[in-house]
Amino acid sequence: MFRETYILLKEFVRTFGALTIFLIDLLILTPSVLFRRFRLVVDQVYNAGALSLVIIMVCGLFVGGVLALQGYANLTRFGAEDAVGVFAGFALIKELGPVITALLFAGRAGTSLASEIGLMKATDQLSAMEMMAVDPIRRVVMPRFLGGVIAMPLLVAIFSMVGLLGAHLVGVSLLKIDVGAFWQQMQNSLDLRDVTEGILKSIVFGFIASLLAVWEGYNSIPTAEGVSRATTRTVVTTAVAVLITDFMITAAFLRN
Numbered sequence: 001m002f003r004e005t006y007i008l009l010k011e012f013v014r015t016f017g018a019l020t021i022f023l024i025d026l027l028i029l030t031p032s033v034l035f036r037r038f039r040l041v042v043d044q045v046y047n048a049g050a051l052s053l054v055i056i057m058v059c060g061l062f063v064g065g066v067l068a069l070q071g072y073a074n075l076t077r078f079g080a081e082d083a084v085g086v087f088a089g090f091a092l093i094k095e096l097g098p099v100i101t102a103l104l105f106a107g108r109a110g111t112s113l114a115s116e117i118g119l120m121k122a123t124d125q126l127s128a129m130e131m132m133a134v135d136p137i138r139r140v141v142m143p144r145f146l147g148g149v150i151a152m153p154l155l156v157a158i159f160s161m162v163g164l165l166g167a168h169l170v171g172v173s174l175l176k177i178d179v180g181a182f183w184q185q186m187q188n189s190l191d192l193r194d195v196t197e198g199i200l201k202s203i204v205f206g207f208i209a210s211l212l213a214v215w216e217g218y219n220s221i222p223t224a225e226g227v228s229r230a231t232t233r234t235v236v237t238t239a240v241a242v243l244i245t246d247f248m249i250t251a252a253f254l255r256n
Helices: 002-036 038-048 050-078 081-122 125-131 136-174 179-189 192-218 224-255
Strands: none
Touching (some): 002 038, 002 136, 002 192, 038 050, 038 081, 038 136, 081 125, 081 136, 081 179, 081 192, 081 224, 192 224
């Protein structure tokens, strides 16, 4: 038992160290890639962001609607049904918007990035680039990493806006909450600190989801089974890392 725990701990430390070095290399290369390969980054923003818009908007609309229903059902007990807008605003901007978007991003764009890079490795495309003196990190990994980092905050903003629209449609149109009270109380309750928390989470989650996706793809075993396992690990590790990080950021904002 002790030996197995030691082996697992040793493997975790080794993987975490290699991941940290990988991240440092990506951050060092970021300025040059942004200036010299900006077109590739834009293409990856489209692949990671624009192609995820449909699922982001559909899920955001229904999450906002569910928040309005749940908020109305619970706040009515206290005679505070006009505060449904506040309930939906806080939930979407501070928590559900960044977290659910990150999970959806991992399931749609993250798996796509990991499998694409993994297949390029399995078919020796990355090795061919190295033989032609082309750095695969600069040419393949970096544009996809930066595309995901840039796309995530934009997707979070769209998710939150569509979610508020869904809450408005359900709360005002269906449940007949006063539209003025719905939006006015939300504006009076939310401040810059709450918005800052949501923006910070979206940026951090973008780094986490994009980093883990390109890391798993680049370090996958070059076989069909290895690529499939890397794709699965991308979703699982991203979900766990996002939820742990969300707790840490929320606790830090509550302490200050």
